[in-house]
Amino acid sequence: MFSWFERLIEPFPDDDRTPPRGNLWRFVVFHAKPVWPLLVAMAVLTALISIIEVSLFAFLGHIVDWFETGERETFMADNGAALTGMAIVVLVLLPLLVFIEGLVTFQALSGNFPMRFRWQVHRWLLNQSLGFFQDEFAGRIATKLMQTALAVRETVMKFLDVMLYVAVYFTGIVVLVAGADWRLAMPFLVWLAGYVALLRYFVPRLGRIAERQADARAQMTGRVVDAYTNIATVKLFAHTRREAGHARRSMRAFLDTVYAQMRRINAFYASLYVLNSLLLSAVAALGIGLWQSALISAGAVAAAIGLVLRINGMAQWIMWEVSQLFENIGTLRDGMATFSRPQSIDDAPGAPPLAVHAGAIRFDDVHFHYGRGAGVIDGFSLAIAPGEKVGLVGRSGAGKSTLLSLLLRFHDVEGGAIFIDDQNIAAVTQESLRANIGMVTQDTALLHRSVGDNIRYGRPDATDAEIAAALEAAHAREFIDDLVDVHGHRGLDARVGERGVKLSGGQRQRVALARVMLKNAPILLLDEATSALDSEIEAAITENLHRLMAGKTVIAVAHRLSTIAALDRLVVIDEGAIVETGSHAELLAANGLYAKLWALQSGGFLAEDLDVRAAR
Structure with a gap:
């Protein structure tokens, strides 16, 4: 039975939907729409339970009247049927309804509803641009995802719960008390007006504090995670x-919002307690006066006072629920600002997959400035033949890595176009584009998984023999066999730590090379691919790397010019424009910028701190 209810909501649907923008309730309804039938069921069950609970107080009044007017000898004969019926309601019907409501609330909704949100938003976030993640702390985004998932659930469920209890419970109370004497209902109506006034004053203020608190919590978590992620740098600089001070400032900012929240809650609680005390005094005094005038029975007074005591507890519960409701709304607003942000790079509607037949690449009058309006790439044009190996040369900031990012469509060009086999990369799916490109970068980051999982990332369906061959080609087998993590996993099963911190730079680079060798894509990009390797390992890998390049179109970036000198063509870039092109020998003979760069090298590295333009 539990499993049946737990399967009523699919927590991992396949549909890809774009969250709406700008409106809180549209955002909530968008994510709650798939579970509305269960929310309605929960609401109906809550209403029935509320009606039965109010009826119990009315029945309590009848019992008091029966005690006052009935005979002990005939009490059960006169009232046994009613008592039996109420016993069935109390012992069977009410627990059954509460149990069914629990199945809907806890089994069907509580886990699946927020998990569905996490799943859909996580998939949407994975399709965001690199710029999106570069502008935010990873820990901050993750915290917002977890917080907002729970806030969506709590906002919807608490809103329905509170509104139904107030509407059904309070209406039932007023009807029940007014049935005895309309004057007895007046203190309840006055109390309701006062209670609404308290809510209107305190709740919006609590909501605004909660919104600031959600942002402060995410900021605090982001700073803590940032320190842990870069712990080696923190220790290297003895900081x-x-x-700790950097984190403390964000913790203090968060604590300030907590203090402000608790001040409002304390004032709210005290005001509500005074209001409830006034209600109890008024109902008791009015009830006793009406009873003395023989206008109502003792049972009606007992029921009215019992309902006041019930309202005291219910009012405090509603206060906390409404406070938490607006706290969740504040969290929602904060999360919505992140999760409703449009994806800056998206596939065109009906975009086909890229079909690479030869691997020709063409940059056609490309402009790109990172939105700054000037600099980086201006009117760049370059044609690379199928299977050609091209090296990009230039000082730091010339635009070499930017061109690779544009080819991978990590950013969209601001002008012109890039073609692969005469297909505009902006018109094909991003997934198919990147599936046809293999890349090794200087700053290699590995997933916090096993070595084997990281290598299989290149091609998940690769056989063990293919993985072994890739490891041999990347000269990675020799150190992988000796790896052991803290959990006792060995070799390919050993975990590499966050971003691969348990491996040296050279080891991470060799794992990355094995991964791209396993991928075996028709287009290969190398951005300082061997920079983290020592000379002996680099020499050993170079032969296999050239073997990997066979039959592929290659674009390589390297500051160590000797590593790309043997490529088919070298393209010298300065300030986003081509200034020279040709083979290594041709460029040296031309005695231009490339020849000066070559002469300025020390130990094979480009002297980037020198002003190259002054060397012309």
Whole structure:
């Protein structure tokens, strides 16, 4: 039975939907729409339970009247049927309804509803541009995802719960008390007006504080995670105290919002307690006066006072629920600002997959400035023949890595176009584009998984023999066999730590090379691919790397010019424009910028701190 209810909502649907923008309730309804039938069922069950609970107080009044007017000898004969019926309601019907409501609330909704949100938003986030993640802390985004998922659930469920209890419970109370004497209902109506006034004053203020608190919590978590992620840098520069102070400032900002929240809640609680005390005094005094005038029975007074005591508890519950409701709304607003942001790079409607037949690449009058309006790439044009190996040369900031990012469509060009086999990369799916491109970068980051999982990332369906061959080609087998993590996993099963921190730079680079060798894409991009390797390992890998390049179109970037000198063509770039092109020998003979760069090298590296333009 539990499993049946737990399967009523699919937590991992396949549909890809874009979250709406700008409106809180549209955002909530968008994510709650698939579970509305169960929310309605929960609402109906809550209403029935509320009606039965109010009826119990009315029945309590009848019992008091029966005690006052009935005979002990005939009490059960006169009232046994009613007592039996109420016993069935209390012992069977009410627990059954509460149990069914629990199945809907806890089994069907509580886990699946927020998980569905996490799943859909996570898939949407994975399709965001690199710029999106570069502008945010990873820990901050993750915290917002977890917080907002729970906030969506709590906002919807608490809103329905509170509104139904107030509407059904309070209406039932007023009807029940007014049935005895309309004057007895007046204190309840006055109390309701006062209670609404308290809610209107305190709740919006609590909501605004909660919104600031959600942002402060995400900021605090982001700073803590940032320190942990870069712990080697923190220790290298002996800045543990500095980082503690950096985190403390965000913790203090978060604590300030907590203090402000608790002040409002304390004032709210005290005001509500005074209001409830006034209600109890008024109902008791009015009930006793009406009873003395023989206008109502003792049972009606007992029921009215019992309902006041019930309202006291219910009012405090509603206060907390409404406060949490607006706290969740504040969290929702904060999360919505992140999760409703449009994807800056998206596939065109009906975009086909890229079909690479030869691997020709063409940059056609490309302009790109990172939105700054000037600099980086201006009117760049370059044609690369199928299977050609091209090296990009230039000082730091010339635009070499930017061109690779544009080819991978990590950013969209601001002008012109890029073609692969005469297909505009902006018109094909991003997934198919990147599936046909293999890349090794200087700053290799590995997933916090096993070595084997990281290598299989290149091609998940690869056989063990293919993985072994890739490891041999990348000269990675020799150190992988000796790896052991803290959990005792060995070799390919050993975990590499966050971003691969348990491996040296050279080891991470060799794992990355094995991964791209396994992928075996028709287009290969190398951005300082061997920079983290020592000379002996680099020499050993170079032969296999050239073997990997066979039959592929290659674009390589390297500051160590000797590593790309043997490529088919070298393209010298300065300030986003081509200034020279040709083979290594041709460029040296031309005695231009490339020849000066070559002469300025020390130990094979480009002297980037020198002003190259002054060397012309």
